[in-house]
Amino acid sequence: MMHNLALSETAAADEIVVTNPFDGSIVGRVTETTAARLQLLLERARRGAQDAKSLSRHKRSAILEKAAATVEARCEEFALLIVKEAGKTITQARKEATRCVNTLKLSADEARRNAGEVIPFDSYAGSEARQGWYTREPLGIITAITPYNDPLNLVAHKLGPAISGGNAVLLKPSELTPLSAIKLVDVLVESGLPDEVITVAIGGSDLAKALVSARDVRMISFTGGFATGEAIARNAGIKKLAMDLGGNAPVIVMENSDFDAAVDGCVSGAYWAAGQNCIGTQRIMIQRSIYEQFRAKFVADTKKLKTGNPLDADTDVGPMISGKAVGRAAAMVDSALGAGATLLCGHKPAGNLYPPTVLENVPASCDVWNEEVFAPIVILQPFDELAEAIAMANSSEYSLHAGIFTNDLEGALDAASKIDAGGVMINDSSDYRFDAMPFGGFKYGSMGREGVRFAYEDMTQPKVVCINRLKR
Numbered sequence: 001m002m003h004n005l006a007l008s009e010t011a012a013a014d015e016i017v018v019t020n021p022f023d024g025s026i027v028g029r030v031t032e033t034t035a036a037r038l039q040l041l042l043e044r045a046r047r048g049a050q051d052a053k054s055l056s057r058h059k060r061s062a063i064l065e066k067a068a069a070t071v072e073a074r075c076e077e078f079a080l081l082i083v084k085e086a087g088k089t090i091t092q093a094r095k096e097a098t099r100c101v102n103t104l105k106l107s108a109d110e111a112r113r114n115a116g117e118v119i120p121f122d123s124y125a126g127s128e129a130r131q132g133w134y135t136r137e138p139l140g141i142i143t144a145i146t147p148y149n150d151p152l153n154l155v156a157h158k159l160g161p162a163i164s165g166g167n168a169v170l171l172k173p174s175e176l177t178p179l180s181a182i183k184l185v186d187v188l189v190e191s192g193l194p195d196e197v198i199t200v201a202i203g204g205s206d207l208a209k210a211l212v213s214a215r216d217v218r219m220i221s222f223t224g225g226f227a228t229g230e231a232i233a234r235n236a237g238i239k240k241l242a243m244d245l246g247g248n249a250p251v252i253v254m255e256n257s258d259f260d261a262a263v264d265g266c267v268s269g270a271y272w273a274a275g276q277n278c279i280g281t282q283r284i285m286i287q288r289s290i291y292e293q294f295r296a297k298f299v300a301d302t303k304k305l306k307t308g309n310p311l312d313a314d315t316d317v318g319p320m321i322s323g324k325a326v327g328r329a330a331a332m333v334d335s336a337l338g339a340g341a342t343l344l345c346g347h348k349p350a351g352n353l354y355p356p357t358v359l360e361n362v363p364a365s366c367d368v369w370n371e372e373v374f375a376p377i378v379i380l381q382p383f384d385e386l387a388e389a390i391a392m393a394n395s396s397e398y399s400l401h402a403g404i405f406t407n408d409l410e411g412a413l414d415a416a417s418k419i420d421a422g423g424v425m426i427n428d429s430s431d432y433r434f435d436a437m438p439f440g441g442f443k444y445g446s447m448g449r450e451g452v453r454f455a456y457e458d459m460t461q462p463k464v465v466c467i468n469r470l471k472r
Contacts, residue, residue, distance in 0.1 A: 016175050016202055021087035021319040021352045022310055028085075028179050033201040035210040041170060041201055042216050045141045048168035048196035053138050057111050059192070060164055064108035066191035071184070072101045078152060078180065080311075085177045086151050087319040087352070088273055089310045100153045100184070103435045106452040107160030114456060121466065132466035138166035139218040139240070139461055143211045145232075147224050148321050149276040149374075151177035155184055157435070158221045159198060161455035163188070169198045170211055176321055178202045212236050219459060223278075226372075226398065226444060242448035242458050246372040247278045247400030247441060249430035250393035252415065253294060254386070255287040257405035261427065263297050265405065266378075269429025271305060271356050274320050275329075275376035279401040279423075279431045283369065283379045285389040291382040295360070298380065299344050302356045317376055319352035326354045329375030333357060336366040346376070364395065372398055386415060394420045400441035401430040422446065 014032040019025065033041070055063075071078060075097045082093035114136060121130040144158035155173060162169045173181035178200070185198050201207060212220055212232050219240035222232055229245040251269065253262045269281035286294045310318030320326050326349050333347050336359060346357030356376045362369050369379060383389040393402055402421040406412050416424040422441040425432045433439060438454045440446035448458055 016178070018085050018177070018179055020084050021321050027081075030178050030182070030202050032175075033203045033207055035203070035206040037201075038210045038214060041199055041211070042141075042214055044196050044199050045168045045170050046216065048194065048199065049138070049140045051194035052163070052168050052197045053166050055166060055194075057115065060166065061108040061111040063188065063192045064104050064111065064160060064163060067184075067188050067193075068101045068104035068108065070187045070191060071097065071104065074187075075101070078183065081180050081183060082152055083310045083318075085179050086148055087310055087321060089315050089318045090313060092273055092318075093310075096150060096153050099435055100156045103153055103156040103452060104160050106436050107156075107164045107456070110161065110452055110456045111164035114453065116462070119464065119466070129469045129471065130466055131469070132464060134462045134464045136165065136457070136460040137463045139459060140167065141170060141217050142167050142219045142221060142459060143170045143172070143214070143217045145172045145208060145211070145220070145222045145224065146174060146181065148174040148177040149273055149278075151180040152184060153435075154223055155181045157450050157452070157455065159184070159188065161452050162221075162459050163193065163197065164452075165456050165460040167459055168196070170217065171198055171200050172208055172211060173200070173202065175202050175204060208232075209235055221455070221459075223450075229447075240458065242450070242455070244278065244400070244440060244446045244450060245444060246374070246398050247430075247445050248282050248370070248372050248396040248398045249279050249401050249403070249421075250283045250285060250396075250419075251281050251403035251430050252383075252386070252389045252393060252405070253284060253286045253290070254404070254406035254408065254411070255289045256407045258407065258427070259290065259294070259297075262405035263294065263301060265403070265427075265429040266298060267301050267305075269403070269431040270378045271302075271317050271376045272431055274317050274354065275356075276320060276325075276374050277431055278372070278374075279433060280374075281378065281403065281430045282373055283381060283392070283396075285381050285383050285392055287389075288382040288384050291380075295344070295380055298378075299358055302358055302378075303345055305356050307353050307355045317353075317356055320354050320375060321352070323352055325375070326352055329354055329357075329373060329377060332366075332368045332371070332373055332375075333359065333377060336362050336368045339363045339366050341366065341368075344380070364392075370396055386411060390415055390418050394418075397444045398441065399443050400439075400445045401425060401433075403428055403430040403432075422449075 079093035305316040440449040
């Protein structure tokens with residue numbers, strides 16, 4: 001695995017074993033990169049930054065287009081790897097691989113189109129004799145840190161815009177799911193990307209801290225938890241930060257909504273990727289007049305979901321990433337039950353399988369109400385008036401996406417203007433995302449935006465050229 005800096009020549013290097021979260025089988029092994037190797041990483045990245053900057057826009061675009069075509073041709077291969085190392089169901093993994101293709105294509109488009117603009121200097125008195133433009137130039141070295149829940153497409157969301165902008169990347173994928181990232185980097189190199197433009201380094205928190213604090217790094221792009229994001233902000237120094245720090249997605253269901261569509265959307269949005277989804281539906285507020293009807297159908301449909309082997313085509317919910325993750329989820333539910341919440345179904349873990357779980361009567365003081373559960377756990381909560389539901393939706397400090405189901409367009413737009421979230425999905429679940437749209441949160445949900453165009457602009461810097469047409 002040449003992009004893991006090939007540190008196996010050092011006897012002190014340790015091995016990281018990647019295991020299947022469903023059955024514990026070994027999926028692969030990678031060499032751990034320790035923080036002590038930081039200078040080697042930086043030396044390689046500096047060379048990579050020169051290589052990346054020298055690539056013309058059409059070359060960057062061609063590399064990304066070819067990589068997209070290769071991933072598309074090997075879609076099943078990528079999907080199977082995602083299932084094995086991350087535990088997503090095969091259906092979900094295929095969708096992630098397809099989204100990766102789209103992300104790379106969007107990045108190729110960005111390299112061609114978003115080069116800068118002409119500046120109308122003569123629109124300001126005193127500058128009539130000047131004309132010029134600005135270009136979008138690379139930052140240099142970007143550190144990208146990605147999580148386990150989308151081990152392919154979230155990596156593409158950092159690598160694609162970085163390459164289109166002419167940058168080098170120090171990539172630290174989750175040590176739980178590094179294989180999809182390595183495979184994607186291999187495809188990019190096969191597609192013509194100079195080998196040192198991306199350096200994959202796999203390790204723990206000490207490595208992350210070293211990569212974040214390195215002075216040569218000009219930007220950190222991080223997707224992960226809030227506590228880690230705070231630590232990055234403390235250690236980064238003066239550099240750009242872009243962070244997706246999680247959510248606690250609320251969905252409002254009005255009595256005038258399409259009832260069946262609302263139930264179907266909420267079930268799908270809650271349990272995708274075993275709930276390990278930062279925009280997964282976590283809190284569902286249902287207008288009281290339809291609450292009992294909604295609860296009955298939502299719980300019945302939840303109980304129909306099959307939890308099990310993610311390679312089986314009829315499995316709806318695969319394993320969570322680890323026993324630790326299952327234990328955290330179960331503890332949050334136990335705490336809520338101890339505080340008076342009611343369990344409607346689920347909460348019977350078996351190994352790394354945690355069945356879809358539905359709660360009601362959850363006190364607002366509970367962690368499961370306030371924090372991101374990142375598990376297949378849903379809260380049902382009745383409300384009377386829309387203003388009450390909006391207040392509940394806004395009660396969390398983490399706010400990426402929200403949703404509302406209603407046939408009243410004016411009411412939906414009014415709610416969208418009042419809900420504090422980076423995206424409000426109308427007549428859709430909170431977990432809808434299109435890879436070209438700006439993606440991020442309000443409050444402590446994120447810093448900056450992903451989505452290819454918006455990440456590309458974060459990963460480049462404007463450079464102005466101004467010509468003074470001197471009159472003699």
